[in-house]
Amino acid sequence: MDFPLLKVFPASVFSKNFKGSLYYLPIGQGLGDTANGLGLYRALSKRFPDALHIVYKDPRWDILTDQIQGDRTILRNYVTDFDYRRSSQTKGAHRKEQFDKLKKNLTRELKTLDGNGYRVAGDMASPERLAKGRSVFEEMWNEMGLILEEKEQRPWIPIDQKDWDESTNFLIIHKLKDVPFIVIAPHTEPDKRWPTIRFSELGKKLYSITGARIVVMGFRESESPTIPDALYAFDLSLPIISAIIAQSRLFIGHDSGLTHIAASFDIPVIDIMANRTLPPFEVRPLTPYANIIIEPEMGKKGFISMETVLSVALELFKIGAIRNPPCPVCCRPMDYTRYADSYGLARACVCGLTVWNEWEKESPKFYRLNVGKVTTSESFPDPGKGEILELAENDNDEFFLENSLRDYGRANSTIQVLFKEKGGVRKTPLEQFDSPAHGDIVWSFDSVLFLFQQIDFYLSDVRILGPEKFLLTFSRDIFPGKSVRVPWCGKSVKLKNIHEYFSYYAWSAWCTPERWEYPIKMAEKKEDFKVAKNLSIQSWGYLKKARTISRIIRYSGKEFYASIRSLI
Ligand SMILES: [Zn+2]
Structure with missing residues (x-):
């Protein structure tokens, strides 16, 4: 009950x-x-x-x-x-x-x-x-x-005047008042942690390049990075710590408490999301000024490099708190960084779309999308009717303007698109972008769906032409009247209509059932979710809800399944 x-x-x-x-x-x-x-x-x-x-x-x-x-x-x-x-x-x-x-x-x-x-x-x-x-x-x-x-x-930290005053005194004593300083919070649970040795290296480089002192916050008894001239601000009360963070030029932390505190102020926040157990968006700091650095292979255990964190940190130190640009296809802010170096960064969206953005250049606009190299139908075996669009990935010369795509939609009742997943989003940006140039895009399956949804076209058919190569048919008909089998997370899932996809299966770019201990979306059978093998509290609650409402639950001998229908 x-x-x-x-x-x-x-x-x-x-x-x-x-x-x-x-x-x-x-x-x-x-x-x-x-x-x-x-x-x-x-x-x-x-x-x-x-x-x-x-x-x-x-x-x-x-x-x-x-x-x-x-x-x-x-x-x-x-x-x-x-x-x-x-x-x-x-x-x-x-x-x-x-x-x-x-x-x-x-x-x-x-x-x-x-x-x-x-x-x-x-x-x-x-x-x-x-x-x-x-x-x-x-x-x-x-x-x-x-x-x-x-x-x-946003998160909120109540700070009274006394604590503000004490934080100001602290900054005056340590000669940090009105000079830019960077806060680093390196301590958290082991599965969320970026190695201390990398924090040391990061701190050293940031200090030598910017001249800004590093303030290290956390627990005195935990291992701390060694950084020249750093101030180790332990044993202060939380409101005072918060007030100091509020006055910093830049905050760098993990998925941990101080990062969420930093998110309550209008300062740039770098969240090194080395979390091994949760999808990054679930626990992200709720501020428009966060740059969330994820592992370079989305949804997989990867390697967050020093170069990536340092490059983003130097840029944010310079420009301050600015908003991330919206995703050109699904319009959510592109808060995630998969890779960065001295040339630019590979920004990603929840929908999996990844865009290469050179530093100091305005983020690529919607009309710069590399959509739509028109390919002749002869080059495909049994291609269906009419021409086929290809989603070009690294080809700046040939693209459709937004209006062209809209016009194309007006002139056609169905649109066929050749989609090559190029190793999916599971490859690192460096592997996906051969020689990255400003505005280059790597598409995910979800982002293609979002793109066509913008011109009111919905997926109505999928033909698998080969590994990571699909012929997608879009039409204005939201309910095509038959089921469609879509590639999803290394499997395929049968859908009655595309709403099912957006309600339950989107986000495939991030999903690795092996990794997260949450109730994992992995379709074995239509409308079933596999729940993680090692039941966490959350997944247990999920099963309980399924059972309470409709008693639809099954056990395969190895894993539990809960029916989606029972959860609506
Ligand atoms: Zn998006």
Whole structure:
């Protein structure tokens, strides 16, 4: 039995004078979750000032959460006995036990409220979230029907004047006031960590090239990089640390708490996403000024090089906080960097599209897309009717302007496209771009679908011509009336219509079922998801939801499967 009384707050149906109780359940207990959770609390408490806000906190971060206590905000402890330096306690059975206890008590409490209490977010992974490339917190707003302004989407750290003053004193004492300095936060759990030796090298080079001093933040007892003239700022309180970060020229960290704190300020943030367990977009810092450096082979364990991090750091140090350009096909910001050197960087989007952008040149515009070398139909065996477009990859001379593609769509009821995946996005950018030039594009299957969706054409047929070579047919018909088999994650998946793809299968560029311990989208059978072999709390919750709602679940002898239908 799930917890039927723990309904998610339908924020969109209530007006400002909602007077019920809102329960902020923990969705983790890390510092990053707390910073993001405080951001969500700030947005909701402003929107619903008469509601009672009951926040479940982790006592480790009391110095932050204590600041929000008030007439309409009640703080409660979620856990009391975690040792955050031992990950065995913050993950797995211990955490589940604590959370189950909390939910049981809460269910009892909610019975007395007569339907006037809600939780502000669910804790179940949804397949749609993965397909949409949303972060955990974005999914929460979505679940509640909340529309938030950009600023409200950011993490939030309450800092009072006393802490600002202390941070200023600290900077004056260390001769860092009003001079640019760089914060490096090298400590996190082992599976998220970029090696200390590389941080040392990075710090040395940044200091010698920019002359800016490096401030190292983290735990005194953890191994720290050795950097000349660096300031090791340990043992300061979190609000003071936050205030120092706010005044830095550049922040460099991992997927860890301080990176999410940095995301609450308008400074450039480099997130070295060496995380081996989660899709990078799920936990990304929610700031428009982040450059998230991912492994060069998307969705695979790779190697984030010193050169990549250094090149991005030097550029951001120079230009400050600027927004990443939008993806030319799906319009989401291109927040991810797969590779960078002194010439430029390979930016990637959640949809898998990767664009080579030279430094100091404006990001390539939509009309620079290398789409559409028209190929004669004779060069294909049994090609179907009419001409076939090819998505050129490294050919700047031949491309369709956006309007040309639109015109082409107007003149034709179907469009056939030859799509060569060129090793897919699983190859490194250097392998994909032979000699990268400004504006070169590497297409992913998803990005091709997004491109044609822009001119209202939808995939209606796929013919596999060879390994990584497909003939795709697009038409205006959203429901082609027959199923289509699409290549997906090294397999093929049968779809009734393209909406199924965008709801459940998009994001294939990042998906490696072997790697992530989350409920993994891997279709064995139509509409089934394989859940990771080693059940994590999340995947267990996912299975439980499937079973509670429709009891559709199966076990193959090796792995669990949950039906998509049961999760809608
Ligand atoms: Zn995109």
